[in-house]
Every structure is written in C-alpha cells, then in structure tokens.
Amino acid sequence: MVKAGEKNGGGGKKGLKRKAGTLEPQEAAVSEDGTTESGVQPPTAAAFPPGFSISEIKNKQRRHLMFTRWKRQQRKEKLAAKKKLKKEREALGDKAPPKPIPKTIDNQRVYDETTVDPNDEEVAYDEATDEFASYFNRQTCPKILITTSDRPHGRTVRLCEQLSTVIPNSHVYYRRGLALKKIIPQCISRDFTDLIVINEDRKIPNGLILSHLPNGPTAHFKMSSVRLRKEIKRRGKDPTEHTPEIILNNFTTRLGHSIGRMFASLFPHNPQFIGRQVATFHNQRDYIFFRFHRYIFKSEKKVGIQELGPRFTLKLRSLQKGTFDSKYGEYEWVHKPREMDTSRRKFHL
C-alpha cells in the first residue's frame, strides 16, 4: 500500500517520475519490507535511493515502464562513453593504445597439451610409421567403397552418388543387408583402401563411418546439415573428373592430426590444378565442415569461388583402432559428453 502511493494512479509519465523522485526517499525510510535494509546503500543509486529495484514493482505496466526508461538511459550512457573513448582515441592519434580484441570462444580456447609441435620427433616418428604411412609414402593409391546402412532412402542414395563424384576412384555399392565385418575382408582382397558407410535415420543421412582398410583406424562421425547439390544456391556446374586439391584447416591436436590424415588419405596424391577444384575440411570447435568448390583467379589477389558438390558437417564420436568392430574393438578416443563437454572453451580436435 505504501508503494502504491508512490505513483499516483494514472497520470502523466513524466509527472510520475518527478513525484517518484521525491516520494522515494521517505518511502524507503518508512517501509521495512525486509527487502530494503536501511543501512545498505546500493552502489548504483541513480534516481532511486537505497534498496529499491525495478523488479519489486508488482504492477506489470509500471514495471515495464520503469524498465524501458532505465534501458534507454543505459543506452544513452553507453553511447556517450563510446563517443568519449573515440574522441580520446583521435586526440591521441598514434599514441593511442591498440584496440582491445573482443573475446571469442575460439580466442579463449583452453590450451590443449596434445597440440602437435611441428618439431617434435617422437610425434613425427609416430606419424611416419602409423597406418597411413603407406599412403603418405606413395606406396598405395586410394580406392574407396561408399555404401550406406541397409535400405537407404532417396536422399542418402543421392548423397552417395554425389560423394562419389567428389572423391575420385570411389565406387558406390548397395548394401544388401550385409554385415560390415563380412564386407571388410572382401574389400581388402579387392584392394580397397577405405570404406565409407553413410548411416541413415528417418530418411536423412545422420552418420558417417570411415574405415581405413588394411587394418587402419575407424572413425565414427555424426553428420548434420547435409545439403545436396540442388539445395545449394548459386552453385556451379557439376564437378569434373579432375582430382581436387585438399584443404585441411585447424587440425591441431594429436587426435586432430590423425583425423586430418584420415581425410587426406581419401584423395589421390597429385591434384590436377587444371580442374581448379578444391575440397575443404575445416575444423572449428570440433565440428568439421566439408565444402567442395571450384575457384578461379580473377587477378593476382582476387579469387572467385563457386560451390559445387554436397556440403555437410561432421562431429567425431569415436576413433577406434583397427577396422570396424564396435563391440570388441579397442577405442583410441571416445567422445564422452558428460566428461568432455563440461567446459565451453575446451576442444579436442
């Protein structure tokens, strides 16, 4: 009741404000709701004396009013501060301190101790003798088998076809309900180097299993944001048979290196620059974005790009040592959400 007296019902808004200004001090001293402590002086007093906060006004309209007024004031103060800062900056000219860089989650990333140092010999030896060594030593050429989970729907089938135009020397086969563990020895005997299985759920592809064949690691990804060629706006004509170049961005940690090498070993060694096609695997915040472009240099520094091909996003779920064996295989890395995703600034790839 005391508070109701503070703003006379109805009336002009401006009038209210002035009256509120005068009434408030008495009121605060009088009313002891327990919410206002007489001894406490809040630091941001502004027009309102101690203890009072806008959220305590029970009337929604008045509360909203007070809030918008406060917000307007804040914005004005902020603009004024910015202007002042800009003026000071101009006044100082060259001596002005450099502009502070805004904090982003990528800037604030927690330093990962597994980040690979290019001069590290142990890691270099490990990579030189791992399962991809035969590809990087140019002893084998990639030959990929692309298949899906059983009974795929149209979207998945079309994604497989488009993927096979993007990845040279790849073959799409229909999965006739065959077990992967039975397919893999057959692939090995037919000299395939990699197996890609696109998993489908409710008519959309949602998973990717990439298995390097002779005895190499198997990576299981979650696939999202799949866009087929016809869904891409302003795209170029279909990709040609030229071998594309590969770009692998931001695979810095040891795990990232393994995955990056896995992607690199899907494509033949020598890209044909005549084709001007490039496949990009860009890792940001543990999501890997796949894009396929055709580029053209308009001048020394200006490039035009056309997006061709399918586009999708991958997130690594597990990396298993050995070929596909989800029950009895040994895992090199498993994503555990409740343990690994506790910090917003920690990434693993």
Added chain:
Amino acid sequence: MAAAEARWNHVWVGTDTGILKGVNLQRKQAVNFTAAGQPQREEAVSALCWGAGGETQILVGCADRTVKHFSTEEGRFQGQRHCPGGEGTFRGLAQVDGTLITCVESGILRVWHDNGKEASSDPLLELRVGPGVCRMRQDPSRPHVVATGGKENALKVWDLQGSEEPVFKAKNVRNDWLDLRVPIWDQDIQFLPESQKLVTCTGYHQVRVYDPASPQRRPVLEATYGEYPLTAMTLTPEGNSVIVGNTHGQLAEIDLRQGRLLGCLKGLAGSVRGLQCHPSKPLLASCGLDRVLRVHRIRNPRGLEHKVYLKSQLNCLLLSGRDNWEDEPQEPQQPNEVPSEDTETDELWASLEAAAKRKLPDLEQTQGALQTRRRKKKRPASTNS
C-alpha cells in the same frame, strides 16, 4: 643427468613405438629411454616387469621377441636377450631366482636362464599352454607359480617346479539360459594375496573369482561391468576389490566379497591398456591408447591426481611401490638450488648466503648441471592438474 635421476621416476611406461618412458610425477616430467637411441615400432614394448634386486632393474619385453634389461640406477639399457619360439608378442614376463619366464601369444611358455649378457639359446623349461594366450601372471607370493589365460583358453595355473600338467584348470560356467556355450576370453589375471584365489576379467565384461582350494573348478563369484571388453585389472591395496578398465576407457572398482560395483573413475578417453595400484597408498596409475598417463586417487576422495601427456600410445606400465614419493627427488635439489642462484642475483640471496655456505663446498662440482634443475624445481610449487 636424466639418467642419474631415473631412479626417482615413479612410473615406467612402455609404448607402441618402442620407447620406455620414465615419468616423475612430482616434476611432471617424462624422459624417454630407447635401446638404440631411435624409436622403432618393431620394438614395441608389450610387457614390463621388475627385475631382480628390488626395483632397480626393469625387464622390457618387445615385439621382436627380445627381452631388454634396463637399469633404473644408471638410466640405460644394459643388455638384451632374444627369446625365440612360438608366434606373437609377449603376453607375460616374470623373473624368479635368476631365471626369466616368458609366454607368447601362441602359447609357448619358456623359462630361460638369465645370467647377465650371455644368452644360452635353450630354454630351461618349455610348456605349451594352448593358443590365444592373453595374459600370463606370476604369483607374487609363490614365484614359481604362474597362471595363463586367453581367448578360448581357460584359466590354468602352472607350477614350474612341479609336473608338466597344470595344477588347476578352470572349467567353463554352465550353458546360459538359451543353452548356448558361454565363450571364454580371459584378458587379465591377478592372484589374490593371502589365499590361493585368482581373479580374472574377460573380454565379455565379466569379472570372475576362482578358488583352486575348493573342489569347484567353476568360478566362485562372477560379476559383470559394462558392455565392452575388460582389458586390464589390478588389485586395490586392501585386497577386497579390483579395479578394471575396458576398451572405452571406463574404470570401475568392483568389490570381490559381494560382486558389486563400488564406484567408477572418470577421465580416460581411450582403451585401457595398463593399470596398477600402489601397494600402500590409494593411488592408481592407468595408461591407454589415448596417449595419456593418469594417476587417480581411489578413495577419500575419488578423483584424478596427475595427468601426463606422453606422445605415443601406451601399452603397459610399472608403478614404483616405494613409499616416499615426495621427499627423495627434492633432497638432492634443495641444497643445490641456492648456490646456483647466488651467481645471478647476489643482493636477493645475500641473506641466504650464510645458510647456503655450509653446503657450498660439497656441491660446487655439480653446479653446472644444476642450472636446469633449478628451473624444474619451481614446478612442484605450482598446482598440478
């Protein structure tokens, strides 16, 4: 210098690239030791065990069927011997009374005479334990008794001084509720102290206790954990529970009196390859395919103590059982630290000079080598993560 401090390392880890790493948890440092100076994948370490004479020697079993001797006092490899016979890598390594016991995957268990460097190529004893062996373990209280087990290879306990037949051969459990034979895959074996019992963990996520003293050849207790194969196991200091790890990096403590799960340990991301508990402290060292060595505290409170990134995939580990972890690495350093700092900032340490001078004459010889030690000394003061 690193070689001289090798004795203070708390954990010794063998990797897939053939490097033996000594890790000092106080300083959070790892030092690499290789026999040939270069890592070699053919020499991937598959088994580690303490050699004769307390914890001064380590026997390193490599994938190329050689067993190397490493001295922790000197910090270098001393000799090696080739142990041919059978196929596959070493699945168990043990030593007793100057002889070396090796067991390979194809089931050939041999006892070799291990006198220094001269290797007589004939084994003293050879046993065939059956193909597909996954582990051979020696009983710490009776060193001539070993147990072997593997995939479709039932648990067998052998007495090397006795007959050629196993002392105890476990029987498979009854057919399951569909009347199908339950497959066998013993991945790790441990002997329980103060009794004849053995515990095994299987690739079908079971933990079983066998008692050779009882007339029953079937397991006395069976507990299951998780859905993935259990790859490593260790006994806790009190002896009533075991800690097991599976291929997903999940660690669990299982009580052997009731067969129930006591608790889990978090942190590992890859398959667990090696586990060992300290004999008196509640500490557990674990290593696996995610290339990180972790030391957890098992009780009050349960959690991660140390974590060290070692750049190769880790295969097996040995935890030093000594009690005084904290004191020893620091004692030689503290007196050495002050005089080397004297040379840099005289004013600051002028007040300490009086205290340091007592020890100066002893340590001037080693001053040059201590510059780097001083830097390392600062780390224990900071928090470990």
